[in-house]
Amino acid sequence: MAIHRSDSPWAIPVAQVGSRAGQTKSVDMVMPAPSGIGDEYFGIPEGSDVRVEGRIESLADGLLLTATATAGLVGECSRCLKSLDQDWLVQFSAYFPYDMPESTPDFDGDEDIDAGEDEGEDTYPLFENATIMDLESTLRDFFVGSLPSQPLCKPDCLGLCPECGADLNADPQHHHDTYDARWSQLGDLKRRLEQLQDGDDGTSDESGDGTDDDNDAGTNAGTDANGHPAS
Numbered sequence: 001m002a003i004h005r006s007d008s009p010w011a012i013p014v015a016q017v018g019s020r021a022g023q024t025k026s027v028d029m030v031m032p033a034p035s036g037i038g039d040e041y042f043g044i045p046e047g048s049d050v051r052v053e054g055r056i057e058s059l060a061d062g063l064l065l066t067a068t069a070t071a072g073l074v075g076e077c078s079r080c081l082k083s084l085d086q087d088w089l090v091q092f093s094a095y096f097p098y099d100m101p102e103s104t105p106d107f108d109g110d111e112d113i114d115a116g117e118d119e120g121e122d123t124y125p126l127f128e129n130a131t132i133m134d135l136e137s138t139l140r141d142f143f144v145g146s147l148p149s150q151p152l153c154k155p156d157c158l159g160l161c162p163e164c165g166a167d168l169n170a171d172p173q174h175h176h177d178t179y180d181a182r183w184s185q186l187g188d189l190k191r192r193l194e195q196l197q198d199g200d201d202g203t204s205d206e207s208g209d210g211t212d213d214d215n216d217a218g219t220n221a222g223t224d225a226n227g228h229p230a231s
């Protein structure tokens with residue numbers, strides 16, 4: 001069963017531009033995002049709109065696509081956990097040689113043509129007698145390669161306070177006196193240890209306070225319940 005690449009939503013007809021070297025064709029298309037760009041937590045959702053703007057140049061032995069692809073990036077900021085809803089843009093060049101077998105994975109081609117790697121281009125096959133350029137794997141490769149390992153809502157996101165979780169973007173002056181807090185906690189610990197060592201003194205102080213409170217409460221309750229003093 002032959003796959004009709006011309007039916008692919010990523011297909012660009014290139015028969016005309018490829019008919020003679022030196023021609024160009026401008027590209028401005030909206031395509032669905034291919035699968036596999038990021039994951040369910042962060043990436044470009046499959047099927048969402050990708051705008052591809054650029055141009056195709058026909059060279060002696062293939063077609064060169066130079067383009068900018070823009071898509072909606074979805075996920076969470078890795079610092080402040082805010083939902084990301086931003087355009088993600090990737091600029092790329094891809095080369096489509098006329099004589100590249102359709103079944104050859106592009107990484108084999110890269111290994112064979114080391115010199116070509118200097119230009120930073122990736123190589124993809126054309127389809128249907130070099131009349132169809134299909135951008136599915138091209139878009140996937142370049143978007144996957146461009147996704148940040150740590151997505152940010154903005155480049156200078158201040159993130160969350162590690163002490164209390166406050167959003168530091170909303171309050172850049174926010175801070176805690178970290179050293180004071182730690183020393184005072186140590187101070188509390190020291191006092192408790194001293195109380196434990198003293199033993200009876202510390203325990204009797206605490207139970208004494210408790211007893212006083214209980215007595216007060218009991219007296220008040222008794223008075224209120226009776227309305228008047230019983231005796």
Ligand SMILES: [Zn+2]
Pocket residue numbers: 077078079080081082152153154157158159
């Ligand atoms: Zn953020």
Ligand SMILES: [Zn+2]
Pocket residue numbers: 161162163164165166174175176
């Ligand atoms: Zn804080």
